Amino acid sequence: MPHHEFECSSCIPERKSHAVVKGEGEDLTSCLPEGHLLTIPGTISERGCAYCGAKHVIGTPMKDAIHMSHGPVGCTYDTWHTKRYISDNDNFQLKYTYATDMKESHVVFGGGDLLKKNIIEAFKAHPTINRMTVYQTCASALIGDDMEAIARDVLKEMPDKDIFVCNSPGFAGPSQSGGHHKINIAWIHEKVGTVEPKITSDYVINYVGDYNIQGDCEIMCDYFKRMGIQVLSSFTGNGSYDELRSMHGAHLNVLECARSAEYICNELRVKYGIPRLDIDGFGFEPLSDSLMKVARFFGLEDRAQAIIDEETARWKPELDWYKKRLTGVKVCLWPGGSKLWHWANVIHEEMGVEVVSLYTKFGHQGDMEKGVARAQPGTLAIDDPNELEGIEAMDKLKPDVIFTGMRPGEVAKKRRVQYLNAHAYHNGPYKGYEGWVRFARDIYNAAFSPIHQLSGIDISRDPIATDKGFMTRKMISDVKLIPEEANVEGERPYTGDFDCVTKLRGKVYDPELSRNHEQAAV
């Protein structure tokens, strides 16, 4: 096994099995790090907790519910300023944050009354919102507040409301992944099947495992709707509480993010017989293949092909412009979750980018299997890295850019490594054809930013040239290209709109596309 030992972690021998270098000829029978285990004491993990996984990752993208944390106000940290799972109802779930604000006295005497008071207050403050999810935290779990009983009590007084109780305190799993598991299973057992769906098409899917980061989900749903497919629910990005209660009415589950949402798809398969189709929404070829697969399931191949042809013709020349300039750029792919494997191969194939390292903070071994399988030989794969290991990897691998979250991203900047936000994006969405070009543009802007040259100057010591102007990105990136390569007719940098999502809202789709005339004729 090609394990990798970090110098900074040599005093913690257990860490060695959590990092591997994929050698030539290595496969998943010889090269896979340990994963999804409790963090080793002393390693200072950068993971989130199970409450974070349940609330901030899975639950809160649900747009038309009040999301109430029963615990200290600090547990609500990850809200509008860190998350970008937008919604088409004016971002209700991002703008308003609720916590019962438990104090020491509630821990001693119980927080049940406090929770009831807060639920009623919140519903009264938003009379048009009739749905709520209440999340347990470590504090309320440890004292054993019976949140289900309190919710039932409230519903006797407010029968037009509905409340989902999510028992996933911070300590409920080795990482936020434990919270993904708990909310998925709880939702299917308690809520799915409690509302009968309104079916408007002969082709109905649940789009599962997309959290609408900067509009990703809306982009994908636009493609489905253009094919005449009804997206009964989107789990949970831009998703509606009641639509998610009616998931049992779909013909097909289209799954995007494996681990976080695999549970609910498998349960829907067992309980309701709805099959699961795994897709990739990133990259021209994987996306085209995915759209065609969904279309084929329903017999709508021509419609998928029309979308693929139209979108490819519009956006491929722009992707090609970036690919020429990005070829050979070295990146660390440290996204934390599923983008580890969504991007590992396709950014290499479609943008020429070299992935030198990938990591996951909370992924299962199954997630890392996909990442390692798709990575090029020589890639360093790390499970649950800490800050020191991240720094050591950057110093050793010398990437041009790292794709990661805000906290490791800020560390990278201080090492003069450009950082691109892989969780919330810089200028997303990154899904869809246009989104993929936006991603390429963001990588390009990071890799060739003139700030690299300036950031290396110590103004207290180094001489500063006063006879030279600043270089532009293009002056740096095009220096390796011959003019014939650099100036191909039709190829150009991104020409889309600053906002490519809002215009999709309220778009009208031909209702005739939703009808299966062949079926009707029979």
Next chain:
Amino acid sequence: MSDEKVNMQIQSTQSARIMQMEDYIMKHCLWQFHSRSWDRERQNEGVLSKTKQLLCDEEVAKETPEDRCYWVDALSLTEAFRARFSWFAEMDKESIKVLIEKLKERIDYVTISGSLNKELTVARY
């Protein structure tokens, strides 16, 4: 050339082809990576048996929703194999069947029996 040498050459060609197909599956597909061994066994069997039928121009069952899922993944794989690996055009149907059966053995080994993923045998999700 002796029979032994011919056999070795056939096996070497077969191994090289399986390696190419495995590389494609690992880099472009997702169906082989469900979370548990029992699920991976179903998936590998469902998709690769239909791929074999499609490559041999045989009838493929797609009446049930689950069969349709296997069929769409198999069709996508078949198209990719035919587009990328020109040697498929030169093969007869019996040889294709043998090749895909060997491919399935290899995928089962990489994703199930030889996999280092310790969660594959966990009884609950």
